[in-house]
Amino acid sequence: MNDLKTFAKTDHNRYQARMKRVTIKDVAREAGVSYSAVSRAFTEGASIAPETRARIEAAAKALNYRPSLLARGLVQSRSNIVTLVCGSMADPFDALFMEALAGAMAQVGKRLMLVPASVYADDGSALLQALDDQADAAVVSAGTVSLETAELCVHAGLPVVLAGRVLDQDGIDSVVAENADGGRQAADLFLRTGCLRPAYLGQARETFSDRERGDGFCDAVRSGGQVAQRHRLDGADDAAIYQTALRILSAPDAPDAVFCATDRIAIGVIEAARALGLAIPSALSVIGFNNIPAAARRSFGLTTVDYPVDRVVTEIMMLLDRRLGEPAVRASTRRIPVGLVVRDTTRRVDA
């Protein structure tokens, strides 16, 4: 990957006999019209004689003409690009979110530009790419976004919506799960099913949603008159999840119920429990978050907090739409309701 000189930065023209693009002028010449006419022929609802349009369309087809989105974007200062600052795809939830978002954007004629947060400095500069792209909007689902960067975007009139976190900055909208409520629901179920040593297991690096889930859970446990342990992963991959779970579950004061920041973590806990011979749910209860497809697998039957990805995407689209219509509108945070899906990793509440 070190010698991709050409692709990376070398002067293409030195090497490349790339065909020159067929432009609006070529079509105009072919059709015998001005090139404004060609532009109109490709603009919905422009005033142009049907016959002229037909002639132009024929010429365009003959020449394989395709309007340049770059040029159009430049002149309209609207690129039809939406920048998505994203993180690792190791958790299926993130991949499904991206897929849903890309689909929704396609519905309104926009496409997603991927900016992997990991390749940018952890100072919010990933988001600045959206500015460089003249993106119509940005969605941030990973990485850091500094107040300074956010401010810059707002100032430039770039609508940005944060997924999974809230930033205290005018003009930056957010959509997040009712995380604390999800944590509370998990805690309630543990308490009602007689769990005595509940614990929360969060991400290696605490995130906004992670913290809210943990807080909601621990607060509710405390309200129930118990105290919750609070743990954190040793690392981000499946192996680290498993090892952390092993450690926690084999400690002297091992919990008998674990609420995990994500389903992926919860599945690691289930596997560790099985390796240790802990029966689920009699000796250990487990609850996840997100309700990814794997949670429903027979192998796991994971009780989890359902976080409907389509709702998230719908809200993002609506926030974006609203802000485009009214750029100065107050920042708003949309909370997506979440609900327990009870499967096999928690005990029955028949008491």
Next chain:
Amino acid sequence: MNDLKTFAKTDHNRYQARMKRVTIKDVAREAGVSYSAVSRAFTEGASIAPETRARIEAAAKALNYRPSLLARGLVQSRSNIVTLVCGSMADPFDALFMEALAGAMAQVGKRLMLVPASVYADDGSALLQALDDQADAAVVSAGTVSLETAELCVHAGLPVVLAGRVLDQDGIDSVVAENADGGRQAADLFLRTGCLRPAYLGQARETFSDRERGDGFCDAVRSGGQVAQRHRLDGADDAAIYQTALRILSAPDAPDAVFCATDRIAIGVIEAARALGLAIPSALSVIGFNNIPAAARRSFGLTTVDYPVDRVVTEIMMLLDRRLGEPAVRASTRRIPVGLVVRDTTRRVDA
């Protein structure tokens, strides 16, 4: 999602008091230089006095100037965009591939534009988006690409590489797994461990790689003097995988060994087998393909054919680089070697 009028297509200007962008001219004025000078200041290795550059950089910082990638792309006819035509992210392998590709592209200063194949007509038109974007290259990992579309891209000088399939069209490169060899390896293991009724289970809609895997497998089984069953999923989601597996495994002539087109399918087969009380691997052997992280989970311990995603990405980058350097070079197909990773779903070869 039906009323996103503003975001979708309405005239922004009617609503939007978007700040006008700060341009090269603003910086030039602020720094007291021509705007060619500003351009140079932002061009690596351009001839400009250090002091002038410093002054310009200061002015740029003061104004929060950021070069427009759109404008730059237009004039250089190089957008630094790479279009990825992608499919569903339901299979973790696809998400990991995308992540790896995005990372590699970032290394060379390019970003990925997502085009979900599903939202375009099944005639290869998704790929045409790459042309409209003035993309520097396109990678296709899903959907149909017609010869006609491919031809158009080649003609326009757009490098395209196909992932997971080969197209008989000059100028279109490919990277694919040694699928048939993978199938052969799976078959050999089944035969050497005494399996008597081997079967292949492919995707609902046959794909290029799918077919190669099945062919390689069935041919090798035949060479071993047996005949393989050949099945196909009833649908694309986890539920359909599970149901299809149930059906196949409870048939009168049920197989005692199943090679699956992907790990995801294989996991469904494992779950169906367990539901039916079939012991793995004594009563049923299972082999997958890809070696996704889930395959290594203790819950599955899936024997599989490892298809290293990083190798795939590396080859794609090299093919792209080569074609950019030499646009007319013959199309080439890179075959990525694959290898069995033996875990717990196949019997020991101690006989």
Next chain:
DNA sequence: CTGAAAGCGCTTACAG
């Protein structure tokens, strides 16, 4: 090293 000019491929008022 620096500036003025032309041009990338379009759209958008403005006249006609």
Next chain:
DNA sequence: CTGAAAGCGCTTACAG
């Protein structure tokens, strides 16, 4: 309905 002109924000020869 149609065309000529200006301009979107840059880069790139070309002179100086």
